[in-house]
Amino acid sequence: MRRKGGRPGETGGHDAEAVEQVLDELYATPPPAFVSRREESAAAARTDGRKEDARRIHAARRPTLAAWAANLLTRARPEETRRFLELGQALREAHRSLDAAGLRELSAQRRRVVTALSAQAAQLADEAGHRLSQAAQREVESTLRAVLADPDAAGQWAGGRLEVSLTPPSVFPSDAAPAPARTEREPAxxxxxxxxxxxxxxxxxxxxxxxxxxxxxxxxxxxxxxxxRHLRDARAEQADAEESLRGADVELARLRESVAAAEERLRAAREELGRAEGDRREAEERDRAAAHAVAEAEREARASARRVERLAGRGR
Structure with missing residues (x-):
């Protein structure tokens, strides 16, 4: 669901509407790709000079698979979401008024709708390439029951940015209502x-x-x-850190491969340099030998020319 934000391009390098849209898209991203998408978005905001937006984006925590599936419902099934929220409000009002007939009807409807919506969440997750386990489906059902019983939970779910599953109260609001006082007969x-x-x-x-x-x-x-809740938060944070660590390991392996390739190229270049230097030394030696041969030939040519001149003089 889109949220209302500030005007685009407001001063201070901050665009509230843009960052809300980024966060909405982020929480629609499957959990395995959440961290890399978050870091890309935060880096883009920092590059644009939007430091506060980058901080907000980086602070987003990766949702569990069940929380992400529950978030999918609010985006992919807006009409069912609206009716479900209305059902929760009606249930809470019926409990407050202790309308027994209304409670029975709404409670039956609650069970049917929770089952149907949790099945839709599982289907949406499966279509996105992430099958929910039975435990994850139970967490989705737990979230939906919490939405019906607790208006705060309903608001969190409607926002579409759940990070962990919600836990319904141990009793529905009316269950805490005091029972009629018992009367005891006066003893004889x-x-x-x-x-x-x-x-x-x-x-x-x-x-x-x-x-x-x-x-x-x-x-x-x-x-x-x-x-x-703290345990789920800690596990989500651990999963987040493990995802970041895996990304760092992949980048480190890539850089190591690049360094190894560069070192191999350097070794090959040094071998080429050694061969070229050897060829040059050989060429220098040949050049010196050729220069010496030329000098010797020149001396011999001059000597021959002088002998020819002497012989020619005697013949006159």
Missing amino acids: SRPAPHRAASGTRAKDELAERRRKRREELARAEREAADAG
Whole structure:
């Protein structure tokens, strides 16, 4: 989904609309290609002098496969996305009003729609060349249930930039509603005052212990959910780092091959140079020998010419 941003070409080397579009396209990119595409986009922004845009792009975290598949739904199925968000709002309102009949109808619809949409996400991922495992499909279903139960989760999913799967609350909002208080029949005979007070204190202490256990359980569930999110974030960050490391290894191997090829060319050139220097030395020796032969021939020619002149003088 496109987001509203600032005006293109605003001052300070920052184009909010452009960077939002880059981020939208980035989160539509399959996870294996995410890091390289992110680095290319960040480098392009830095080259254009848009340092803040480059920082925002570089800060984008690679989504898990399940989060990416959930993001695909918001882009490829906008009408289904809109209806699903409306279903979530209706469910939350029905829970608040405790409309039993509406709850039954909407709950059945919820199960059908979650199953159908998760299947569509798996199909979209498969068409993009990335088959979802059963575990990843369960994460997509978990995200969709969270969207129905939590308006904040609905907003995150509608943005189309999920990095990790969403976890639905342990109970739907209405499930936390207090149950009707139980009434106890008055005993036939009134207990003694001190026994009644003791029984009341025991009941109060039991109720307090139960309340504390419920609070501890709720706190533990929240901490477990937070720990799960942190674990998923850490794993996504690790996968991001591993992808960067693999890219660096590929580049290093390429450069090593280039250096090896250059060294081989240098070795061959040095051999050629050695041969050329040897040929030159041989040519110099031949030149010296030829010069010596020419000098000797010249001396012999001069001597012969003088003998000819002497003989010719005697013959007159």
